[in-house]
Amino acid sequence: MxxxxxxxxxxxxxxxxxxxxxxxxxxxxxxxxxxxxxxxxxxxxxxxxxxxxxxxxxxxxxxxxxxxxxxxxxxxxxxxxxxxxxxxxxxxxxxxxxxxxxxxxxxxxxxxxxxxxxxxxxxxxxxxLADRLAPEGVLGRHQPTPEELEDARYGLELARGIGRLDLGQTVVVKDRVALAVEALEGTDACIRRGGELAKSGGFVVAKAVKPNQDRRFDLPAVGPDTVVSLREARGRLLAVEAGATLVMDLPRMVELADKAKIVLLGLR
Amino acid sequence: MxxxxxxxxxxxxxxxxxxxxxxxxxxxxxxxxxxxxxxxxxxxxxxxxxxxxxxxxxxxxxxxxxxxxxxxxxxxxxxxxxxxxxxxxxxxxxxxxxxxxxxxxxxxxxxxxxxxxxxxxxxxxxxxLADRLAPEGVLGRHQPTPEELEDARYGLELARGIGRLDLGQTVVVKDRVALAVEALEGTDACIRRGGELAKSGGFVVAKAVKPNQDRRFDLPAVGPDTVVSLREARGRLLAVEAGATLVMDLPRMVELADKAKIVLLGLR
Structure with missing residues (x-):
């Protein structure tokens, strides 16, 4: 002990x-x-x-x-x-x-x-926190399309890129185009902005650990509120870094996402 | 000819x-x-x-x-x-x-x-377009403080960083903290967001060429409208990449900036 x-x-x-x-x-x-x-x-x-x-x-x-x-x-x-x-x-x-x-x-x-x-x-x-970190794979009932999976991977790569610059952790992507990039405004505001730019919705939100920080500070985190933000902005997929993202309440997140037809994805 | x-x-x-x-x-x-x-x-x-x-x-x-x-x-x-x-x-x-x-x-x-x-x-x-590109140095009447100059250099470095990721060209900085980063929303919206996050104003806007593009496409550009955006959001300094940023109407920009106590700066 x-x-x-x-x-x-x-x-x-x-x-x-x-x-x-x-x-x-x-x-x-x-x-x-x-x-x-x-x-x-x-x-x-x-x-x-x-x-x-x-x-x-x-x-x-x-x-x-x-x-x-x-x-x-x-x-x-x-x-x-x-x-x-x-x-x-x-x-x-x-x-x-x-x-x-x-x-x-x-x-x-x-x-x-x-x-x-x-x-x-x-x-x-x-x-x-092992039991609190996002697992790998599809976490809810809904599966991504190949295009959404491609956007999720691209978004995660961009999120690592902005993290390397010590900016934010979140990027909003649709059809391989970055709609919104987080700086100081926070994840929810970044998702809302993405929703305003993608009027018909259907975008992907990716959140990553800053690559050059050693996970001692500022772990990325998601929770039921994140799913609610996506739902309100009509986002379609939330991708997080598996094994490195804190999840506040996974069962509740999955429940909300399944209901709103949102894909939850843990990626490495 | x-x-x-x-x-x-x-x-x-x-x-x-x-x-x-x-x-x-x-x-x-x-x-x-x-x-x-x-x-x-x-x-x-x-x-x-x-x-x-x-x-x-x-x-x-x-x-x-x-x-x-x-x-x-x-x-x-x-x-x-x-x-x-x-x-x-x-x-x-x-x-x-x-x-x-x-x-x-x-x-x-x-x-x-x-x-x-x-x-x-x-x-x-x-x-x-040589006669239309931003020159180096302070372009108007107002001089930057050492802190503002530091923010401008930091902002330009970040702007190049996001450009390297093929995201936007503009970053809003205050006291060495990035407030807003441009993706698809455009320069003016990015400046407005910076202004909302820096309620007391006084921030720096930096705009750079994407480093890994060869200047054949999408040159950064500024003009009187950019100064108006800064003024409305209470920004204090506009830094652009000297020799590589198109300036729409430099005399009018300088006139507006001088009046609004905004610093105009061409940096390399």
Missing amino acids: ATIGLIAGGGRFPLLFAESARRAGHRVVAVAHKSETDPELAKQVDAITWVKLGQIGHLLEGLRAGGASQCVMLGSITKKRFFADAMLDATGVRVLARVAVRSDDNLLRAMARFLEEEGVAITDPTPF | ATIGLIAGGGRFPLLFAESARRAGHRVVAVAHKSETDPELAKQVDAITWVKLGQIGHLLEGLRAGGASQCVMLGSITKKRFFADAMLDATGVRVLARVAVRSDDNLLRAMARFLEEEGVAITDPTPF
Whole structure:
């Protein structure tokens, strides 16, 4: 039984992680962010420390006190919010001063580097989440046409391409033409835009892991809401990277997709 | 005096090209597209043939009859429109059948390959447009701050990156974060989206040539309308690739930019 630290942001990921990790027999020591992290997390972990955004010194103490020499970072702490609301402690200022390019990834990498220097390694969360990752193949009842499969593969390739540039994770494709590419607006807004450009619907949405990040940060995630976005914009297929995309609630996703005649696909 | 063919789409480019090329002493033989190309073009060229979208055989005859053994393609013929409205003649069907991936560039490349096989080479229009390309440096009255210059360089690098993927040409950046990336929606819509995400404005728009295209197709272009889009979205700087971006009306652009306190920048 290993002790694993959990630096928790907002949303359901930290809770899913805690549940999966403890089910696998691990001890989970969380550092949670006030007004970001779901207070429910306290019930799902073995120890919890609450910090404000930017209190990196305090965060490190929390992990050390809990005996975690490795940890994962999960949940949303948007950069936008970070720069607006952060209460930097002295350590926080020191860490941020080293970030030259303020992209999400660079910010997180600087924080990871700092924690590693202090003896707490940031690790890939996916091994703890195996039962939450998208499987390969067709996940629901509906099968893709050969053209849709081709669009899905092309979309996934483009999504990796924009990920390599540290832009977004999502691309909307129809008939081998990219309709919309995600930057800061988020997956749902990107899907809506695709729907506006493909007035008759029938497009493919592909979501991929950024190839040059090591899966420690910002795993792509989908859930029932993603299917609802596709349905509303009249999308036809959702392709995700198998084995590397967090799925929030697969049974519910499949149910919604089957009903809306949407194809769900895990691709490698 | 060389004879140069002009395959003309919509918008002002074909007219600007004809004017510049004839001013430089060339004979211009145009093939224009009904309901796409400005009828004014007839007055600006030495010979003109009108075709419908997709009448590639007819187009080739027009160029040959005019004695053009090289030509340029300029002006908008959107792919969307092409597939909706094209009246393919037998040659058109033959050319299109060879296009596997229906991206803009691939479509144009297939057409260029066909014309070359038939003895009409598609050539880079920029040498004929030297007086219409963006110069290097600050073009108006307002200077960029060091941070804005950094954002502009970063944006141009990203714009080349998305161009390499055969996506759009435009990226909106603020504080080293990409806010919006263009796919099919067009430059103005991309700028508007950037403005919505950067509520306080002050962002940078960068537009670049697709690096792996040889400038024969789809040159990036800006004009007074681009400055108006920036002004409305409260953008602060427009960076274009010097020597490779068509400028529709530089004096008017500078006038508008100066008035709106927008920085205009040509970068290499």
